[in-house]
Amino acid sequence: MMNRRIFIKKTAAFSAMAAAATMVPGILFAHEQKHDNPASDITWHKAPCRFCGVGCGILVGTQAGRAVAVKGDPNCSVNKGLLCVKGYHQIMCTSASDRLTKPLIKKNGKYVEVTMKEALDLVAAKMQETIKKYGKDSVAMYTSGQSTIPEGYVASKFMKGAIGTNNLECNARLCMASAVAGFLTTFGADEPMGCYEDIEHADVFVLWGNNMAEMHPVLFSRMLDNRLRRKNVKIIDLATRTTRTSKAADISILFKPQGDLAIANAICYELINNNWLDKNFIEKHVVFFKGKTGLGYGLEDKFAFKDEPEAIDFDQYKAFLNDYRPDKVEALTGVPAKEIKYLAALYGDPNLKVVTYWCMGINQHTRGTWANNLIYNIHLLTGKISQPGNGPFSLTGQPSACGTAREVGTFTHKLPKGVVTNKKSRELAAKIWKVPYERIPDKPTYHTTEMFRAIDRGDIRFIWIQSTNPLVSLPRTSRYRPALAKDSCFVVVSDVFPTPTTDVADVILPAAWHIEKSGLYGNSERRTQYWDKMIEPPGEALPDAWMTIEVARRMGFAKLFPYSKEKHHEEIYNEYRQFHAGKKHNMAPLSVLKKQSGAIWPYIEETGRSTLWRYNSRYDPACDTTKDFDFYGKPNGKAVIWLRPYEPAPEMPDNEYPFWLNTGRVIEHWHTGSMTRRIPVLHQAVPHAYVEIHPADAKRLGIKHNQKVKVISRRGQTVLPASVNDRGLPTPGQVFVPFFDENMLINDTTLDAFCPISKEPDFKKCAVRIEKV
Amino acid sequence: MKQRYIIIGFWALLSAASAIIVNTSLVEERSGENFDVIAQPDSNTLPAEEEVFKLADKALELKQLLESGQNVNKELTAYYSRRAYPGAPPVIPHPAGEERSPGGKDCLQCHRHGDYAPAYGAFAPITPHPELISCKQCHVPVTTTGNFVANTWSSTAAPGSGQQALPGSPPVITHGLQMRSNCLACHASSATPAKIRVTHPERVNCRQCHAIKNNEKNVPEIWTR
């Protein structure tokens, strides 16, 4: 018989526990422990997401040394707890069975497993031998916008400070170079002036050649959320293809490829001729310039270009725009004049706050720098810039294209602060790196496309590729794959998984993935985010930074790389911060970044705050306080409105190749798919690439949905299934292919033409024909 | 035989409950003369407790539906097979409507109120967050079963259901509540597996009796009390 007294005591205790639970949520008592289950025994760690440049805060749940779950960080102001399907499932790639865990060396055409020591010895010896035989400029490093800040920093110090060559490039040349050149030419300083908080303030969003619903989904949802809550919000999709973004937008405007240049100028024509200008702003903060025209397209090896800026006045600019009256450019843009006038009226309405978003449509453009300049022109003419809810905002595709590629400067012409051609920049770098000033060369060498051309020519004889997959992501891989496979160049590839790039490597180094190392990323809104290592990398895999340091030490530069294995990421970041000391670019200290979900530079240490809107003296203490706006990137504090005309694309559809080819992404896959394709949920949603064809074109050619077709250009061909009226709908005469699929390499057909100013290739426009297989 | 109980426990419970409704909203101070006070986006825009009541007006309908016996007796294993791990967004197990649509109305026409979908012969699960309309941002269809390369991923054990401190006491909440704080959506729809279905959807203040229990560490605070 159960003792009644004991039962009553238990009931009394339980009443108290239940009452306590209502008072103190989440309270636990030992009595309940027997009902525990392992599923709830999870520890959460904060990090930025591994994928795109939005920089969502994630929380990774670990259990018994394994990552088991991901959720959005509710305390991260970027995403406020929301993620996209890639973000939620990212950790699943770590359990892919073909993970690289041991270094591999190619011996007699076969890969042999070796120890990390042996592999790094070989890399160092080969690099040294190549320098001795062919000179410093015969070795190169090609890194990534996915490299962490410490990884990019040691690569720069190693190549430019230790070896003394500017042969350092990164894949961000393929995505963000035009944005950088646009910022530098217009404002004299890189990266956006605003931040994501603009979304909560803007009335109108113009998405310019950017399928944001699939490429920046969390920001897109934040925008939709605002439209739901604030009744007056409008989203305008300006694109060459109907997408999910167009479906969700209030207005979808379709234009002909390359027509964007004329549209932007036509908007400016309207603004001026309707007197929708902020004259006071223009007078105080803007100057007018024109540059060279007829620049060429960089199709030939060793192409060189130098712009010659020339000051002009407002009247000259106004006269230039006369060619762009909306009805005059209808044929060129395919956009009815009334739609351009409508857009101009939105930009010109002083009562509306407007944010323009763009990404690869504008950047991957043979006139990418111009296209960026032209969007700034609109915002400068109307004074809608650097204020909450008003501004142009260039979005980013890689998690640290801003933080590493642009801020650390892993480009041939860059240093962590400034450019190699500037004596002061070289002196600062030499001082912080503790190397002789003369060692840092004052001339840039090869930008990305030219670097792979140099490999093809045999000028570069050693290359170390880290954290990127160029043989899927470069334009015209039909030329650069055989180039990289040539015996003349010794190829080292560090990666997490095997890729078409590791296929041609002489040495494959296994790299630690995201949460298997500590690091820092910088997102599109100038936010620097830190994370701690959460799980151990498998096998002999190491962080990229540590492999670079090990090779540098073997080559006799031990003194320049005195970092410890455990804390190198912290020591390197602290060293790197010195470059950006000062009001204009101060980076938050590690102690702050460890506590909160990132901080936006310039970080104001006195107040512990991020600067949300640069160049506006109400928000940015780096401004001259006597002015309302101060574009301090330029010596005179004034931004530049550039006279940039329409020029045609290098290759246009003709009788033989009648279609435009556009390439891009889908929401499920990220870039070359080396990670996302190994995530079952994502692969099972979109298992392969396809070619989108307009139903009218498909009908005319007798092509049905899912039927295999050949996409043929002057450079190569790819076989893919047709997608008719499915996820995306290109305009008639245009086809679209996502580039993630290494088995259907669309970049074999693309054109390696680039913007002569930014050197960024155009992946969005070349001519192809379609044939049934 | 006559017994007398003096039970004042429930009075204590009631008084405790009324005493704890204290709102401690912290207002971030923005000092400095040069700076405008800008409405900072609420860093906790995620589900607060009011989410619990979101479907309250539908509670009686849900009860009628459940009682009518018109439901598909889905197994809990099928429920978990659609998630990569407990708490992951479920995949779309049926043709996902118009491919070019980001979701919104196309999905919500069935998933807002859990209507019967004749095409699939099943009741649709109710989304706990109908305000997020770019559905395919997180939920993707399954168009193939294979993998690109083999993957040894295994999900962690699902939190056990029906955990009670004492026989007969209300079960505790064993899962995280981020994006899933609207209890009725998942526990009272016709698509809910029998094992996790609530018997009394008309009592809409779920957390009056069901407490949260998990041993997770470093869990960020998501409540805005």
Add this chain to the structure above:
Amino acid sequence: MPIKSYIVFPSKGKKDLLRQQLASLAGCEVIPALNKDVLILVTETFGNHEEDALMASLEKIKEIEHLSLVSGYSDHAIHDHNNK
């Protein structure tokens, strides 16, 4: 023979000390919360006199920040039952 249960809030940082003190009193059982500064106290005494004495000793413990009664049971019910 009253049985009562309480929710006890210890003074800041005194949870463990308080738990020991309470556990050492005759007729007291303590269930500490695992993750919050809260204790559950269950008392069992054998008459009103003893009950008063226990209340007096509880009042003397300065580590108790706040104490609230949740439920109580009369002695008759228990006594009757045990005699059956």
